[in-house]
Amino acid sequence: MCGIFGYTGFRRLGPIILEGLKRLEYRGYDSAGVAFISSGLQVMKDAGKIDEISRKFNFSGIDGKLAISHTRWATHGAVTQTNAHPHISCNGRIAVVHNGIIENYIDLKRELISLGHKFRSETDTEVIPHLIEEFYRKTGDPLKAIFMAVSKLDGSFAFLAIFEDHPDRIFAVRYKSPLVIGLGDGENFVASDVPAFLKYTKKVIFLDDMEVAVISRDSVEVFNSLTREKVDKEIYIVPWSVEDAERGGYPHFMMKEIMEQRFTITRVLGQDDRIREASQLIKDAQKVFLVAAGTSYHACLASSYWFAEIAGVNARAVLASEFPSISKLVDDKSLVIAVSQSGETADVLESVRMAKKRGSKILGIVNVVGSSLMRISDAFLTINAGPEICVLATKSYTSQLAILYLLVNDLVGRLENAKEEIKRAETLVAHMLESEALLKDIRRIAKDLSASEHIFLIGRGISYATSLEGALKIKEVSYIHAEGFAGGELKHGTLALIEEGTPCIAIVPEDETKDQTLGNAMEIKARGGYIIGLSNEEHVVFDELIRTPSETSLSPIVMIIPLQLLAYYLALERGCNVDQPRNLAKSVTVL
Ligand code: F6R
Numbered sequence: 001m002c003g004i005f006g007y008t009g010f011r012r013l014g015p016i017i018l019e020g021l022k023r024l025e026y027r028g029y030d031s032a033g034v035a036f037i038s039s040g041l042q043v044m045k046d047a048g049k050i051d052e053i054s055r056k057f058n059f060s061g062i063d064g065k066l067a068i069s070h071t072r073w074a075t076h077g078a079v080t081q082t083n084a085h086p087h088i089s090c091n092g093r094i095a096v097v098h099n100g101i102i103e104n105y106i107d108l109k110r111e112l113i114s115l116g117h118k119f120r121s122e123t124d125t126e127v128i129p130h131l132i133e134e135f136y137r138k139t140g141d142p143l144k145a146i147f148m149a150v151s152k153l154d155g156s157f158a159f160l161a162i163f164e165d166h167p168d169r170i171f172a173v174r175y176k177s178p179l180v181i182g183l184g185d186g187e188n189f190v191a192s193d194v195p196a197f198l199k200y201t202k203k204v205i206f207l208d209d210m211e212v213a214v215i216s217r218d219s220v221e222v223f224n225s226l227t228r229e230k231v232d233k234e235i236y237i238v239p240w241s242v243e244d245a246e247r248g249g250y251p252h253f254m255m256k257e258i259m260e261q262r263f264t265i266t267r268v269l270g271q272d273d274r275i276r277e278a279s280q281l282i283k284d285a286q287k288v289f290l291v292a293a294g295t296s297y298h299a300c301l302a303s304s305y306w307f308a309e310i311a312g313v314n315a316r317a318v319l320a321s322e323f324p325s326i327s328k329l330v331d332d333k334s335l336v337i338a339v340s341q342s343g344e345t346a347d348v349l350e351s352v353r354m355a356k357k358r359g360s361k362i363l364g365i366v367n368v369v370g371s372s373l374m375r376i377s378d379a380f381l382t383i384n385a386g387p388e389i390c391v392l393a394t395k396s397y398t399s400q401l402a403i404l405y406l407l408v409n410d411l412v413g414r415l416e417n418a419k420e421e422i423k424r425a426e427t428l429v430a431h432m433l434e435s436e437a438l439l440k441d442i443r444r445i446a447k448d449l450s451a452s453e454h455i456f457l458i459g460r461g462i463s464y465a466t467s468l469e470g471a472l473k474i475k476e477v478s479y480i481h482a483e484g485f486a487g488g489e490l491k492h493g494t495l496a497l498i499e500e501g502t503p504c505i506a507i508v509p510e511d512e513t514k515d516q517t518l519g520n521a522m523e524i525k526a527r528g529g530y531i532i533g534l535s536n537e538e539h540v541v542f543d544e545l546i547r548t549p550s551e552t553s554l555s556p557i558v559m560i561i562p563l564q565l566l567a568y569y570l571a572l573e574r575g576c577n578v579d580q581p582r583n584l585a586k587s588v589t590v591l
Pocket of ligand 1: 348393
């Protein structure tokens, strides 16, 4: 949901800003802009892709002392040049870029208009520079003005502000939306996410809610905006390499990240102590909730079957956005296991805050070390998958499954066995991804299916979660309507949608669900459906077979691989933007 990036230091401003923006493009890509100070405050912004806008204004040629920039995923106000960030104060001497939503902006706008402020855009963000201007006029002190402005804002925000009068400082504020400062030597960075500056520094400070940082090229000071006191911040070293955030010869991050699963799955190993601490939390709890959104929710759903079957634990998977409606069930004997790649998803963080208020303990499972979820959890596990840049979650999904599998097995004293199974699953994934024949087959099937209006996926038991995740991948990247179903549910209504040639993917691992799923595939075929089987062997019901290994215990990890590939090739066949599907953003930091 929007990316913000700021820089102050010795490098040429234009290229570094452009690079930072490009690396955050996955967070939003409908408009972009930059504000910088070079003989006065200047703003360049427009609707469109970063490359187009950069060409139009020659971003690379920008020079000056410091700059703030923005790539937008619109929430309030259409995608237009006027609504693009940065937004400026009436006198044009203060500029702001913002990620999040100012919920009380209508009231604030009315108040500011009555004080004589003139608004240019339809955005919620524009109230921020006007508010700061108002308080700056009164106090003459930029930091005080920011503190006062922040105290008026409701909602979620991470914003950067610069003042023409103070051309050596970037002011950075965070409340419920992510913001991280990169510490350099004679230069400093601030961004919504680490990859924006990973090439230059791995030393970072994560801002906490209601903190304000004053960033100049040689110093970073952080204040609590409520007490206005200075805060000592911990410096984290990010464990990612620069190459992790590069495409590395692949045409798209999606393919790179799918391929990385040949070695990322076992990167969950090596956290035995933390796993033991986490299992103790589960053992101490009377109720366990697995809370997440999107793909991470599908990992939770799959693991709820493992919790039940392997450990006899009733762990309920709940969509984070629905959590408020069942939050009354949560109490001080509960454990919420919150799973999030980014650790910044607003629905997940809100659920966690709600659960904490009710006395529940929180176990966070994240990819991004230092993320908000990790920091507000009582205990955490990381999946260590490296930065996931493509908007679609792929490698984080298999790693989430792997860590949840270790956790469940630790509950019954099988951690060591589970580790071996994870290693084996990764080998099987690697074999699939290295099989040119398999890739060719899937590409051919994608070509055949590329004109389909609908694709249905069925799976039973734990493969139901795989069917949902496979459908999500197909939908979000190829824009084909795809739906996953529990195989047994079709006859309760959806069978009515099956016509001659309707494609249906049957997920058939070698487990106890096999015969019944095949039976459901028969029912579909009898009504004209075209059946693509994911299975380790041919079956009369299949019109096509995508051959998968006969893995049973970790079938969700193994079976999702061909579906990720199918989604990728469908998108290519249909000429879709693979890494940046329309209307989406990687981290959904608004409720
Ligand atoms: C799908 C996808 C989203 C995310 C969801 C949660 O490919 O990427 O559905 O899984 O927005 O994000 P995290 O895991 O960062 O909380």
